[in-house]
Amino acid sequence: MLSTSPDTTAEITLANWTRVVEVSALQEMLTVASRPEILSFALGLPAPEFFPTELYAEAVAHVLATDPAALQYGPPFLPLKRHIVALMKQRGVSCTEEQIFLTTGAQQGMNLLTHLLLDAGGRILTEELTYTGFQQVVESFEAEILTVKTDLDSGLDVDAVESVLADGMRPAFIYTVTDGHNPLGVSMSPAKRARLVELARRYQTPIVEDDAYGFLHYEDSPTPPLRALDEQWVFYVGSFSKILAPSLRVGWIVVPEALMSKLSILKEASDINTATLAQRSISAYLDRGLLDSHLAELRRQYRVRRDQMLCALREHFPHDAHWRTPTNGVFIWVEFTSELDMNKLLQAAIAEERIAFVPGQAFYVRGARHSQRAAMRLNFSNCSAERIEDGITRLARLISRA
């Protein structure tokens, strides 16, 4: 009875979005970059050597031994929400447990908010260089992405946002990464934050603020995120992926309480509930009160790696390469004024030097008008300082031969 047709899906009719959206460069990179012989600057992976593996193992063991509800379906775990309220306070944000919605990582947070706010064929507004995982959410809803430019010193071009809104465009929301932008590494200036929130209020347009890297700040007094300025129009997306471990798949969003019931419909339709065992194990880990010192250590270690990469770039990269010092996150964005074929360079880097990075064009929103400079996104969190020095040296040699 089994079908023997070799091309088994030729006749299956798929949804329209499948004709447009392709697998992202980042996803393809995940397979290449996970090969052990590759020195990867490609993905936004945290450093596994800093995962609090033993403490987390103790937390899981404790929860499984003492909590009979740990393996069952269940409502969101209130003690975890309380921990998140305290974490948000560290970011300068006041919120309540009733405004916290638990998600399967920040990615699901963006997905649920997009589904909540955007109709098929609608529009959203973001930067022309945008995290591909977010682009794919919007594209799978067959929506249009309006774009504005980003200034590498101060972030999102808020004048351009204003002129889009003043022209009468009403995007379902504005998506932005305020601190440690992906892929640009930039953080938005305090003045721009205030103006952007004011625009959101005036034009009644919500902002989805992706703060995946907010807790990874390398200066002593970080600027609070947009959510600290407005609790009605800013929907905040946070995650344990970069501060604890990605494989737990637990994140959260902070939204007005009135949105909870509609979000819970989307959540049930997506995956019923966020893994109970992960929720309770993270909460048990946080009960120990060791996250602050863990975060301080992460910041210290990543700052060393960032500085090592900046130093190696200064020493080895050609004079027409430009970058900024990121205050947050795990990426450095390098632009070249000369013409360089980045896809060719990547192929050579993998084949000849076993080094991976992501070409800048991978992050351009489809169809956005822009002057596309040769650029690359380099990650500094996932390699030791020694490997960073070695990799940047070899990459520079390859560029000089290109």
Add this chain to the structure above:
Amino acid sequence: MLSTSPDTTAEITLANWTRVVEVSALQEMLTVASRPEILSFALGLPAPEFFPTELYAEAVAHVLATDPAALQYGPPFLPLKRHIVALMKQRGVSCTEEQIFLTTGAQQGMNLLTHLLLDAGGRILTEELTYTGFQQVVESFEAEILTVKTDLDSGLDVDAVESVLADGMRPAFIYTVTDGHNPLGVSMSPAKRARLVELARRYQTPIVEDDAYGFLHYEDSPTPPLRALDEQWVFYVGSFSKILAPSLRVGWIVVPEALMSKLSILKEASDINTATLAQRSISAYLDRGLLDSHLAELRRQYRVRRDQMLCALREHFPHDAHWRTPTNGVFIWVEFTSELDMNKLLQAAIAEERIAFVPGQAFYVRGARHSQRAAMRLNFSNCSAERIEDGITRLARLISRA
């Protein structure tokens, strides 16, 4: 700067679907039914006393101690896919690792397949009584649900499916639960399975087969699912939730290999990847080779509870109540020929007897034409035989007073 408006979301424009879709009765029930004083026949919860908690704790500890990739992002774990291929073989299904796609539970499997196949405003075909979690996926895409009847002895009305398709209707797919239907508890007869698959082929319409309860069979030679009859047109959805534990949030779908790349786009947009730690811990648990005996024990224990509930229904329920003996799953569907207000009965049951169940009307597809008989869905997996006897006796007393 904080907004002080009390009704903070009055002005936020939400997507159109939010005007139609309400929180499901099951989700509301999750809060009521999780109160410790409630004797709940309401949800499809597995029995926590049979979770392999200690063995799973050992598996997690082993993985965290030995596998440096366990807390990182990562591609799907191949050894887990191999275990799933072996499990599918037990269900009478031949498939390969390349046809297995890992998901955050069966719910995400349905969600991704719906997103893959259905355009906004499109149509799907299912039974008029359908699992609410699936209805909410479709409704949040603003799609139309066409329905046919279900025969409580042999399942889906395949004649009605044929006449819908012969009339020229082309639903994006047919959704069905072949074994242990939720909420009806029914399983499809072998003859209907063969005819349904033949219709799918003839009319080139995929079937999404939700097999969440397939492994919980109470007869010795279960009929294989639809996927055993066709690998091109049947997309199979499976899960570890009911056979290991729901809180792990790991499931799988079996689809033609050609669909993998588009599914991986949706997966990345949904939650990047299924929790690596859960994937590897389940795989480590399965490595021990103890799932078969665990499943045999689960079937034995749930069969005892099913039989206890059937016995108590026969003894105590009124003569106008009707039900079948389910061969699979965790539900008994009880219909009444007399008129009974089920919502009133539920309120009284919770208030006076602290017993919960789900009224049958909660499962009717919105807008489906049907003669709505008074009915209730009773779960038998989550209570001991003693509590089942006690609860059914008290519920019967309440009905006799209604």
